[in-house]
Amino acid sequence: MSSNEPAEPIANGIIPVAKQSFADLFRWKMRVEVLNEYGEKRAEWQDPPPIRNPISLFMQLSARDWIFFLVGFFAWVADAFDFHALSIQTVKLSEYFHTSKTDITTAITLTLLLRSVGAAFFGLAGDKFGRKWPMVINMIILGFLQIGTIYSTTYQQFLAVRSLFGLFMGGVYGNAIAMALENCPTDARGLMSGILQQGYSLGYVLAACTNLGVGGETETFKTVFWVGAALSFAVGIIRVFFPESRQFIEARKAGKKATAPSAFWQETKAMLAKEWKMCIYCIILMTWFNYYSHTSQDSYTTFMLEQKELDNAGASRASILMKVGACVGGTIIGYLSQWIGRRRAMVGAALISGFLIPAWILPLGERSLSASGFFMQFFVQGAWGVIPIHLNELSPPAFRSSFPGITYQIGNMISSPSAQIVNAISEKTYVTAPYTGDTVQAYGPVMGVATAIIALGIAVTAALGPEKRGRHFETARIAGTQTIEYVKDVENDAESTKGIGAERIEMSDKKDEAK
Incomplete structure (x- = not known):
């Protein structure tokens, strides 16, 4: 008792x-x-478990656990680099294809729309066949699609390639976080979740550094995509040489052999019949979160170039520091969520980011924008740092690859017009630049109002939703058994x-x- x-x-x-x-x-x-x-x-x-020394938590992971975590982490980094290679080069691409910045962000919308399809296909494949080969196929194809972006000669070809890119990009997240976190000891999952999620921010930082290194000339966008292709190929090839996830192998051994080929799908339908309310809740939560990140970051470089009138080098440096803040915040708040709770961490970070909005969009000059961007993304991605483990804990145990990936990517699909909406409204709304007196596009006010609404939505949704912190799912059998x-x-x-x-x-x- x-x-x-x-x-x-x-x-x-x-x-x-x-x-x-x-x-x-x-x-x-x-x-x-x-x-x-x-x-x-x-x-x-x-x-709640006592707050632990992070070093002691790291030491709980075996060498094998670290291998699985790092492969999942770098798959997410490569995925994020590939996505942000477009968003931080919106101005270059609009010049190359002789179209507006809003038209270029249509590619972001299409990418986000189709990610849910890839998440469903590769996520269910990951639950059925394992985490390894779906990820290998995924990353190799993403590399080829980056090359396809480089050789697109018309705007229509560009949109077609980026649509296919979204289809395969969607399959990375679910398999990556399942493989990375299901092998981690329970006490370490909050900290490792925070670090894992910041693979997204690190991908942004690497893309911004590459963009800074190649300069602001229009044709240089191709070099950034070549680097992204190389990263995707590297992760896919490296994954070939490491074994299947230990948790998946043990779950398969624990379960009995499925009695019919349709067993997996019967169980999937049964899971949806039982967990449909949880599915809807997670989709709503991820819709808010995807609006949160895309609204506050996808147009931020454009905001500094167009409204704050920085040059390409200054805007890139400020973007890099902004995402360094994201990496730090996500790790720290993800770590604290193991102690203070997943929902408290998300609610607190979202509310603080809302209060920071004036300090985020009003400063002038590279240094001030770098500092305000650092602290804004500290809390935006701080809230995000809780999401990988929170989704894993809310997932039906046998569907830890498909459930987080699908709910995350459906939220992405619903929020897909976010960058396009920000650009469209900003290009039709004008403010006066303080330094020069020029009439400039109002990216700052548009992003500020949208982010305030979204942060409040996250706080309310998380406060009213379920939490299963510390849930043990190690003994669950695989789907279909x-x-x-x-x-x-x-x-x-x-x-x-x-x-x-x-x-x-x-x-x-x-x-x-x-x-």
Whole structure:
């Protein structure tokens, strides 16, 4: 019998869950659902794990764990580099293809729209066949599509290649975070989640450094894409030489062989029937988060070039420092989320970023913009640093590759017009530049208003949503090996949850005591 304080059962239904989650946000202890040997559920209050020395957490990872983490991390870095190679070169590409910056950001919209398709295909492949070969295929094709971008001679070819790029880019995230985090010890997952998510920011930093190195000439955009292709090829080739994820292998051994080829899909449909509300919640949360990052960063270089009238070198340096802040913030706040809670970390970071908006868009000059961008992205990506492990913990255990990837990329799809909206409104709205008195496009005010709305939306959504911090999913079998049991569980779900009241807990205690 547990010595922890009994708690009210985990609520069912959208409104009861929202009320319970909001109340739990102001209670330090965690409400945790546990099972006894009779398979009966009960809820209790548990103390959060004590804050740990990061070095001791790093030491919990074995050499094999580090290999899986680093491969997943660098796959995410290469993926981010490939994406940002376009967003930070919007001005160059508009000049090369003789079109507007808004037209160039159409490619970003198409990329984000099609990422959800790739996430579904490669995520389900990762849950069915393993994390290794779907990732290898993914990264190799991404490299070829970067080369295809270089050799596009018309705007229509450019859009077609970037659409295909989005399709294959979508498959990286789910497999990368599943492979990287499922092998990490439970206590270290908050810290490692924060570091992992900053692969996205590091990819931006590397793309910005490359852009700074090649200069501001129009044709130099091709060099940046060549570097991106090389990174994608390198990660794909390196992944070939390392084994399948240990957790996937052990899960496959623990599960029985599927009785029919359709077992995987039967279990997938059963999971969706049971977890549809969780799916919708995660999609809403990821929609807010993707608007959050794309609105605050995709047009930031353009903002410094057009409204603040910096040169290419100054805007690139400020962008680099901005993303250094993102790397630091994501790591620190992801680490703290293991102690203060996933939702508290997200809510706090989002609200602070909202208060920083005036200091983010009003400064003049490279130094001031670099400092304000650093602190703004510290909290934007600080909130993001919690997301990989939060999605993994909310996922059905057998679908840790597909569930995070699909919900993340559907959120990306819904938020896909974000950069295009910012550019379209900014190009039609004007302010006066303080230094020169020139009439310039109003990127700052547009990004500021949009980011304020989004930050508030994240805070409310996270405050009312579920949290499963510290969830143990190591023993879950792979999808397709527990079809009969899973489908029966779905059919009996409503019946099984009826008895999770005080009487059932009392009965469980009596059985434990008798035993």
